[in-house]
Amino acid sequence: MIVLNQLSLRRGVKLVLDHADLTLHAGEKVSLVGRNGAGKSSLFALLTGKLQADAGDFSPPPRWRVAEVAQEMPETAEGATAFVLQGDTRLMEAQARLAAAEATQDGHAIAEGHAGLAEAGAFDARPRAQALLLGLGFGSAQLDAPVHSFSGGWRMRLQLARALMCPSDLLLLDEPTNHLDLDALVWLEAWLQRYEGTLLVISHDREFLDAITRVTVHLEDAKLTRYGANYSGFEAMRAERLSQQAAAFSRQQDQIAHLQRFIDRFKAKATKAKQAQSRVKALERMERIGPVLSQADFAFSFREPGQLPNPMLVMRDMVCGYRLDEGRDKPVVHGITRSVQPGQRIGILGANGQGKSTVVKTLAGTLGALGGTVTQGKGLAIGYFAQQEMDVLHPESGPLEHMIRLAKQVSPQAREQELRDFLGQFRFVGDMVQQPVGSLSGGEKARLVLAMIVWQKPNLLLLDEPTNHLDLTTREALSMALNSFEGTVMLVSHDRALLREVCDGFWLVADGAVRDFDGDLDDYQRWLLEQSRERSRAAATAAAAPASGGTAEQSGANRREDRRAQAQARQKLQEQLKPMKKELAQVEARLATAQAEQEAASARLGDPALDGARRAELGRQLKALGEEIDTLEGRWLALSEAIDQATAEAAAA
Template sequence: MITLKNVTLRRGSKVLLDGVSATINPGEQVGLVGRNGAGKSTLFALLNGTLHEDGGDFFMPPQWRMAQVAQHMPETDEPATDFVLDGDTRLSSLRNKLSKAERTGDGMAIAQAHADLQDAGAHDAPARAQALILGLGFQVAELDRPVNSFSGGWRMRLQLARALMCPSDLLLLDEPTNHLDLDALVWLEAWLKRYEGTLIVISHDREFLDAVTGVTLHIDNGTLTRYGGNYSQFEELRAQQLTLQQASFERQQAKIAHLQKFIDRFKAKATKARQAQSRVKALERMEKIAPVLASAEFTFEFQEPANLPNPMLALTDAAFGYPSEDGAESTILTGVSKTVLAGQRIGILGANGQGKSTLVKTIARTMAPLSGKVTEGKGLAIGYFAQQELDVLHPDDHPLGHMVRLARELGVDAREQDLRNFLGSFNFSGDMVLQAVGSMSGGEKARLVLAMIVWQRPNLLLLDEPTNHLDLATREALAMALNEFEGTVMLVSHDRALLRAVCDEFWLVGRGQVGPFDGDLDDYQRYLLEESKRLREQARTASSAVSAPAAAAPPQRDAREQRRLDAQARQLLAEKTRPLKRELDKIDQRLAALGQEKAALEERLMQALPAAEIADCGRRLKACADEIEVLEEKWLDMSTTLEELSR
């Protein structure tokens, strides 16, 4: 296990953790939370060995293998699959041993290396690497593309896949969801739930933390506190603790005031001096309870739009896409006919690569429709937050300079003090308004972009992944501001808490179309898993069609090898289906018991019974019927899965 005993950690002269103690047990999945700058990344640096404790004792089992996402941008022309495959450090080491043995002609070493490679899973390593890449949103055609040919966000996904490829006992993930779409996020959650090692993750996505963690470590004002439970449970426990602490503090203050009043009143009286002195000693011995210091939450609001055209815009039989490298048009969406009304809250859903950003960019006027018509309402004012919006900020300029330039571009006469006051409402106060943007954190840059959008008083907000660099407090402030915004919101986000809080309807972008999505986000997650499966099947079919003509005849295996492979396939199928069959048996047994209970209750209700007993039987009958309905639906889903596996 990992243990910290009275550990102190400093960054420069600042003490971030002061005499903290905590234990992390093997196999636990831990969420590390706290405000920006509290010391989360510093604690990670202690865990990965780049920083040492300034005091106290830190222990981690020396035999543990550790994996984490490299923070530097990879610069290599290595194919994506090979790059991720190299993340398996054990395989790389064994391959080097095999090469060395082959060079020296050491037959025993060669045989041992081949056996070790087999044990390390060398036979299916490329398939495992490609499964990670595809799960994180890449297309089959991109598996062999050079790493350098991808944009920065996609290269960081490859770094994540490389970390997941590495065999590990401890996995450290620092904001792993920042560059992911919702479909890749759902896949990552499922992968992490199956991870058998110890996981410690820093994230500002509350639903992600709820899904993958069962323990929460909270850093606050130099302390480190362990809570059993996921993030939502932590919030509830923390609120209860703070309420109790504040109540205890107030009771103690009342007691102190009472003792002090007695001391002040009687310390000069000879007859009461001894009693007064005993109360002085009681005050000195009393362990003081600290008050709850409520830190000011970040809040902001969108200004009232100058006007609200209705409809905001209309799309008529439009086709969206972009010119390809050879000059031809690459069409992604066709036949789009939608109307956007004033006050709508639209969440735009769709699997990776289906055209969400293309749709938003076209509405935002950064791309033109390939055909059809986009009709804008009179006075439409768009506030557009793009995924790459942070990249267009000027790193050498400061927030005040950005606001002055924005006012100049819009032809607005704004006083410098007014701009300073406005930036102050977004937590850019004092000298921060003159700090170079290039030296700011991602969250601070995102707040600056939000400030610039708010200042323009838009009536239509187009937000494409606005939360990538925002902490939990700022995400909650954004959700509150969007709910109070009087205009229209169109939102693309992998933050399900934000989508749930803001959107009251969803559009689904997929298979070249844009249509309504009638379910909720839980239904959408199921849709994503089905769509991912469909795309894998499609890619497998296409791959088979391409490779079939190239081979005149399939390679022949001898009968013994074929029997071995058949037995291996049967064993793999049995391992996959055994848990499902066990679960189906349990459901069958429970359904049989519920059926008997239901029949008995129905027979009993046919008799003359007292009113209270009739009501009790009716409640139990309804509970049986509800449970039967749930179990039957689960039985059908699992049976379908079992049939597909068997095929």
């Protein structure tokens, strides 16, 4: 277990921990909560040995393997799967030992090296790495794409997959959900629930914490307080604790006042001097209960819109997508015909890559529609929160410069002091209003974008992942502001608590279309899990599905024509799949043979009568078989994906 005993830790002049005590038991799943800047990441650095305690004792378990998500953005041409594989430190160590043995031609060491590879799970490591990538939202075509071809958010997913790949006793996750869509978030929850080691996670997603943790550690005023509950339980227990402390403080203040009145009244009287002096000593000995200090929570509100057009937006056969450099159009979502009314609260759902952000960008006007029309109501004022805040911010400019530039467009009469006061409501005070945005934290950038939106007095809010980098307090302030907003809200978010609290209806972006989702978020999570299984069932479903019958009015000739067309389509599909299925069968057969040869060679290595030359030869054979198996497994995965995709497309048609 992990034990902190009277531990103190400083970062510069700031006291992060002051004689803090904490015990975490093996296998516990723990959330670390506290305000931004309280020192949560510093505690992680202490656990990984990057920081040393200034006082007290810290005793990590010996020989524990610790895994964490690296924060630097990798810049390499290495493939995604190979990059994630390097997170398996045990496998990397086994490969290094084997390489050293082969360099010295030590037959016995080569044999031990191959045995070490088997113990490290080398023969199924590549499929395990690819399963992590697929679960986190990568497509099959991206599994071997170079790391530098991915955007920043996707590279952080690669770092997360690499941390999960590491065989660890302690897993440290600092805001792992920031760059995940809801489908990847649901998958990660399921993975972490199965994780057998000790988990310590920092997150501002309350539903994520409730789903995976059973212990909450609160960092406040340089002290650590352990609660035996998930986040919701922690909130209830802490509220009760604060209530009891407030009551005890009030009672003690009454007692102190009573004693002080007696002392003040009788300290000058000789007959009562002894009693007065005893009460002075009682006051000095009294252990004072601290008051419940209510730190100022962040709160804001959207200004009342000047008008509410009805309808706000009207879409007719709208096509959303991108115009490529060579002039071709790449449609992502098409045929959108619907309207947006005043006062609606719409949550936009959809699996990763289906086009949620593309739809929002098109409605916001940052992308032009590729087809159809989108008509804005008269007087429409859009407030757009981009998923990447820097899309609307200038890194070299400070918050005040951003507001001055915005005010010239929206309200030219605004004075600088008025803008400074307004920024103060969003915690930008003093010299901070001049600080370049590029040097601000993610949460500070998000607050600045919110401030800029509020100033514009929008009547339609288009919010694409607004909670990335926001702490729980700011998320709650955003939820309250949205609920009191009189205009219309369209929200893309992986924060289920925000979606539940704000939205009263959902759109689903899937299969290139937008439709109403008839259900709640629990239904949607079940739908996501079902979608992850759908490809494996697609072939059987397509084969077993009966030919569709016609309506009562449809003639027998039409039904026969339908059946003939369906039969032709099935025959065409089988002809298309035949060479892939044949190759898949050949790959499976060779894979089974290679694995059998591998097992036999591994067994022969255990023969003590083998000489060094024979051991070395067997080692080389095992290495060649391992490489062949890796290649075969990769080809098997690619063929299976291609067959599933072709079958699913045929079934959808």
